[in-house]
Amino acid sequence: MTLTRFCESDVEAVHTFASDPVVCRYTGWGPNSLDETRTFVADAAQRHEDRYDLAILHGDELIGSASVWTTIAAHQVGELGYTIRRDRWGHGYATEVAHLLVGLGFDQLGLRRLAATCDPDNAASIRVLEKVGLRREGLLRGLYVVRGRQRDRLVFGCLRDDLAG
DSSP, X not given: OEEEEOOXXXXXXXXXXXXXXXXXXXXXXXXXXXXXXXXXXXXHTSOBTTEEEEEEEETTEEEEEEEEEEEEGGGTXXXXXXXXXXXXXXXXXXXXXXXXXXXIIIIISOOSEEEEEEOTTOHHHHHHXXXXXXXXXXXXXXXXXXXXXXEEXXXXXXXXXXXXX
């Protein structure tokens, strides 16, 4: 599995998971229209100094997206997130991707703190975040409106020093 930059020809592959209501059920975005997916891929294909928006490849096949970005530059704080195509769930890809994102955040973006959020009902993402060393730090009540319904988010985080050693 590798992480690579997006290109405009990735729209169809991204739309496979970005338009899937099951994949998007815990997210604040989606299911995407084709135009929304085109907009996402066009933005993700651009270089940004404070973020990595990357395609997840298994062999030559695009199976998801992964991002790590700076949220508060002055304090070296960032966040990470990932989405995996539904037919690739349960193979350890999300854990592998999250490990890579933690490394990119600390080593390439120079962050000292990383966070991630997930829906309290998303047991798979909770396990992934804990496996890669993020600790559950709290609950943000009613943070997102997901398809017309107010949803809570669990907050996970780690410091660079937590993982050193």
